[in-house]
Amino acid sequence: MTEELLANFTIFVMAILIGFAVISKVPATLHTPLMSGANSIHGIVLVGAMIIAATAHDSVGYLLALVAVAFATMNVVGGYVVTDRMLQMFRKRPSPPASSSDRTEG
Amino acid sequence: MDNLDLLVRLAWLLGAAMFVIGLMRMNSPATARNGNLVSAAGMAIAIGATAVLLLRDGVDVTAWVIIAIGIAVGGGLGLYTARSVAMTAMPQLVSLFNAVGGGAAALIAIEEYLSRSSGDIALDTTVFVVLDILIGAITFTGSLVASGKLMGLSFTPSRPVQVPGGRLVTIGLAAIVVLGSVYLFLGNESVPVMLLILAAALVFGVTMTLPIGGADMPVVISLLNSFTGTAVAMAGFVLNNVVLIIAGALVGASGAILTNLMAKAMNRSVMNIMIGGFGAGDSVAGAGAGPGGSVRELGVDDAAIQLAYASSVIVVPGYGLAVAQAQHAVRELAELLEERGVDVKYAIHPVAGRMPGHMNVLLAEANIPYPLLREMDDINPEFERADVALVIGANDVTNPAARRPGSPVSGMPILDVDHAKAIIVIKRSMGRGYAGIDNELYTNDKTGMLFADAKEGLANLVAAVKGL
Incomplete structure (x- = not known):
């Protein structure tokens, strides 16, 4: 095992332990947004996809990199936007204008 | 390492730290939205730093064009789908995003292997390439199938589908992967063998997910989410990139914990879910014959009178309410009742909707304040004191058969709806829930059935209550 690999592996194990620690007691209410x-x-795989695009040097490589960049960007952009859409709905009290206007319509 | 290199690495570290802080803040409803924004900012920093690094390295124009097109296409698709998706269809979209993430991780390993193939590849690189391809490809097809099942596509039905040859196929695929890996690990370089492993993993993703029933999909999606995290960490090892390793391991681990929490909320173990679908066994037919009894049909006006003159009502929303998009109608009815002095609460089963916590999102979307949404253990003792329990599109989670052994839903925690003084069920038909059994609640003497689509039924109730 090279020193570099050992260092990476150390980081990997520590990050796993942090991941376990961070998600300890989550109310069921937040399971869906948290998963999202x-x-x-x-x-973050987009970072890797960009690096691959930079080192690619034939048409197959370019094609693979293109798909990888597009996939990863979709994951990043879509993921954050949909999570935000979900979370902005969690309010303690309904916003008064919305609820009263709906009521008169009905 | 020059100064710029150092700065880029520090920016990556900052991004990774912000992911951790973001996840921590997502543990509570009050700080969750802010947490997601912190995490998104960390992502922007990490990606920006990568662009700076590529600029410095003098990458050729083709690469920039590829990155620009990829980001434009992927970003546009992601933004459009995330903005336009109905909140009810959100689980399948999350699964789709998960699929492309896993796919990207696998593509990175494939390209890295192809571009290095001519030279000598170190054993440790080969190990991580194989792991990345394997996990990434399984997640890619597995998540697509999971997403398709939730969308109800015809080639991926929501019911459990037995794969012909079942276990034999799995063993065959595993053999291909193991033999192929050993061959590569022995120091051989072979693109065809690598592609064979890829193909086996892609097929395995399908055969693993097809036999699992739609009701268990949330747990499967969460598990695949954890897989993608791991695949991304493997891509980090392949590229020797720390931010990929940290973020991937973080998601892999937190996803595993979340999967376990979700499975617990459904009173199932993750293993049990992965091995067999809900109601896939023979036991269903036998247990289907519950105690007979007649069903009492209730008219809209009778139901409106019961509700309007009650002093406390507990609403039990289920997936039927979500599909009918009746969240707003239910709020309207609740507000009318509250004006008449009725105490209205909502009983939320942990797995109401399509995912744990999904119903909370849907009701929050309709502007119902979240302190009124009560969790199962909290609300169950209150059913005894409730005059009316109004069940809208919920089925298995209200079935008293779960308290007895010998039924497919046995042991599943349920809402004690049958303890209420009277029960009104709004439902389209006597159709069965995911568990495929009859609900004994419907034949209870205290229950009146209001046969209607959730939205239409609620609209009629609102009109009837107004007319009183």
């Missing part, structure tokens, strides 16, 4: 939020974080 974690889903956006693995969109």
Whole structure:
């Protein structure tokens, strides 16, 4: 095992332990947004896709990199936007204008 | 390492730290939205730093064009789907985003292997390439199937589908992967063998997910989410990139914990879900014959009178309410009743909707304040004191058969709806829930059935209550 690999492996194990620690007691209310939020974080694979695009040097490589960049960006952008849409709905009290106007319509 | 290199690495570290802080803040409803924004900002920093690094390295124009097109297409698709999706269809979209994330991780490993194939590849790189391809490809097809099942596509029905040859196929695929991996690990370089492993993993993703029933999909999606995290961490090892390793491991671990929490809320173990679908066994037919009894049909006006003259009403919303988009109608009815002095609360089963917590999102969307949404253990003792329990599109989670052994829903925690003084069920037909059994609640003497689509039924109730 090279020193570099050992260092990476150390970071890997520590990050796993942090991941376990961070999600300890989550109310069921937040399971769905939290899953979606974690889903956006693995969109970090975009960084890898960009690096691959930079090192590609034949048409197959370019094609693979293009698809990888597009996939990863979709994961990042879509993930964060949909999570935010979900979370903005969690309010303690309904916003008065919306509820009263709906009521008169009905 | 020059100064710019150092700055880029520090920016990556900052991004990774912001992911952790963001996840921590997502543990409570009050700070969750802010947490997601912190995490998004961390992502922007990490991606920006990567662009700076590529600029410095003098990457050729083709690469920039590829990155620009990829970001434009992927970003546009992501933004459009995330903005336009109905909140009811959100679980399948999350699964789709998960699929593309896993797919991207697998593509990185494939390209890295192809571009290095001519030279010598170190053993540890080969190990991570194989793991990345394997996990990424399984997640890709697995998440697509999960998403399709939730969308109800015809080739991925929501019911459990037995794969012909079942276990034999799985063993065959596993053998291909193991033999292929050993061959590559022994120091051989072979693109065809790598592609064979890829193909086996893609097929396995399908055969793993098809036999699982639609009701269990949330847990499966969460598990695949955790897989994608792991695949991304493997891509980090392949590229020797720390931010991928940290973020991937973080999601892999937190996803695993979340999967376990979700499975617990459904009173199932993750293993049990992965091995067999809900109601896939023979036991269903036998248990289907519950105690007979007649069903009492209730008219809209009778139901309106019961509700309007009650002093406390507990609303039990289920997936039927969500599909009918009746969240707003239910709020309207609740507000009318509250004006008449009726105490209205909502009983939320942990797995109401399509995912744990999904119903809370849907009701929050209709502007119902979240302190009124009560969790199962909290509200169950209150059913005894409730004059009316109004069940809208909920089925299995209210079935008293769960308290007895010998039924497919046995042991599943349920809402004690049958303890209420009277029960009104709004339902389209006597159709069965995911568990595929009859609900004994419907034949209870205290229950009146109001046969209607949730939205239409509620609208009629609102009109009837107004007319009183």
